[in-house]
Amino acid sequence: MSWHERATAVMPGGVNSPVRAFKAVGGTPPFAERASGARIITTDGNELIDFIASWGALILGHSRPEVVEAVRRAASAGTSFGISTHAEVELAELIVASVPSVDVVRMVNSGTEATATTVRLARAATGRQAIIKFEGCYHGHADPFLAKAGSGLATFGEPSSPGVPDATVADTRTVRYNDLESVSEQLDDNVAAIIVEPVAGNMGCIPPVDGFLQGLRDLCDRAGALLIFDEVMTGFRVGPASAQGRYGVTPDLTALGKVVAGGTPAAAYGGRRDLMQMIAPAGPVYQAGTLAGNPLATAAGLVTLRYLSDHPDLYDRFEAAASGAASRLETAMVRAGIPGTVNHVGAMLGIFLGIEQARSWDDVADLDGDLFARFFHGALKRGVLIAPSAYEAAFLMEDHLNGDLDKALAALEEAIEEAAQ
Numbered sequence: 425m426s427w428h429e430r431a432t433a434v435m436p437g438g439v440n441s442p443v444r445a446f447k448a449v450g451g452t453p454p455f456a457e458r459a460s461g462a463r464i465i466t467t468d469g470n471e472l473i474d475f476i477a478s479w480g481a482l483i484l485g486h487s488r489p490e491v492v493e494a495v496r497r498a499a500s501a502g503t504s505f506g507i508s509t510h511a512e513v514e515l516a517e518l519i520v521a522s523v524p525s526v527d528v529v530r531m532v533n534s535g536t537e538a539t540a541t542t543v544r545l546a547r548a549a550t551g552r553q554a555i556i557k558f559e560g561c562y563h564g565h566a567d568p569f570l571a572k573a574g575s576g577l578a579t580f581g582e583p584s585s586p587g588v589p590d591a592t593v594a595d596t597r598t599v600r601y602n603d604l605e606s607v608s609e610q611l612d613d614n615v616a617a618i619i620v621e622p623v624a625g626n627m628g629c630i631p632p633v634d635g636f637l638q639g640l641r642d643l644c645d646r647a648g649a650l651l652i653f654d655e656v657m658t659g660f661r662v663g664p665a666s667a668q669g670r671y672g673v674t675p676d677l678t679a680l681g682k683v684v685a686g687g688t689p690a691a692a693y694g695g696r697r698d699l700m701q702m703i704a705p706a707g708p709v710y711q712a713g714t715l716a717g718n719p720l721a722t723a724a725g726l727v728t729l730r731y732l733s734d735h736p737d738l739y740d741r742f743e744a745a746a747s748g749a750a751s752r753l754e755t756a757m758v759r760a761g762i763p764g765t766v767n768h769v770g771a772m773l774g775i776f777l778g779i780e781q782a783r784s785w786d787d788v789a790d791l792d793g794d795l796f797a798r799f800f801h802g803a804l805k806r807g808v809l810i811a812p813s814a815y816e817a818a819f820l821m822e823d824h825l826n827g828d829l830d831k832a833l834a835a836l837e838e839a840i841e842e843a844a845q
């Protein structure tokens with residue numbers, strides 16, 4: 425039996441998270457053996473320049489010696505205590521110092537927990553029930569987010585997954601990204617919060633248009649609703665002060681994940697002091713975690729965030745590299761005679777084949793799956809691993825900047841040419 429067969433026998437779809445199964449592109453997913461720098465070595469001996477970067481959790485590179493060493497040192501002091509450590513305080517201080525909206529922060533184990541708790545807190549703080557989210561934005565798999573716009577009068581959300589109770593999503597209103605008018609239409613005094621990815625990263629990479637984030641801030645202030653930035657993906661990836669610093673718009677609450685834990689399982693949420701003081705045990709809103717603030721994750725997060733804060737120039741290098749990559753790939757699309765566009769913000773890219781612009785879910789909903797699958801497999805056979813879905817961003821790590829990005833771009837250019845035929 426192959427490992428793929430063994431995996432599918434004992435794990436749903438053979439994986440621990442759906443997109444890993446290659447359903448959108450076909451073929452059998454490789455298994456990782458180990459990785460270093462920008463490269464993953466698979467169990468069948470292939471070396472792949474990696475743009476999945478653990479779905480954005482890695483920003484320095486795989487197996488960075490300083491991160492590995494910090495985790496090793498933490499592990500030998502104890503893998504989990506159940507009482508606090510100094511390192512947790514240091515990590516919280518660093519997050520508070522870096523992210524403008526965050527006065528007080530709580531560590532959790534996943535982005536899903538972080539976003540779900542921000543909604544609970546917003547509902548508690550406002551005494552209101554409804555939330556507004558954007559079509560194409562992803563906030564983890566907690567029930568209130570697994571909603572789609574209902575038909576008919578469209579104020580009531582409907583479950584987007586079996587098993588989600590109608591009542592849980594009835595108060596989730598889904599509106600259009602980069603479209604303030606669609607937000608105004610759904611915003612009333614039942615709305616506790618608007619939650620948004622300040623750069624959408626789960627429908628490719630879609631930046632906010634000018635005025636969109638500030639518009640949300642103004643609408644929230646007028647309606648007495650809270651603004652939640654889900655920066656699980658963008659936090660410490662699009663700039664040293666995350667998207668809120670980059671765009672100069674300060675939300676009330678922020679969810680962080682991925683980079684914040686340097687490639688280990690942790691996440692965080694935080695925000696205004698008066699709101700965060702409502703969290704137990706300071707206040708009545710319950711949220712807890714057996715492994716929250718885990719020493720291994722804390723060590724990896726701390727060393728990663730310290731490195732980023734000591735090397736602010738890294739973000740300029742990401743910006744320049746992403747911009748260069750975008751123009752090379754767009755040129756390749758023109759040369760191949762297919763429409764296409766590449767969005768980029770900081771260390772995130774969205775490569776869209778077959779469409780002229782990507783500003784909201786409507787633009788990307790009908791992406792050509794076969795064209796993408798040909799591009800994906802063309803890249804893979806040339807030693808480049810991009811996410812196996814047209815709706816995922818490509819992530820840069822510092823280790824890409826030492827030559828591997830150029831090598832990968834040459835392969836991606838060929839893969840575009842081939843896919844277009």
Ligand SMILES: *Cc1c(COP(=O)(O)O)cnc(C)c1O
Nearest residue numbers: 534535536562563564654656657
């Ligand atoms: C990845 C992601 C999440 C979910 O985080 P998990 O750690 O996978 O639960 C939430 N929001 C955004 C924007 C994400 O990219």
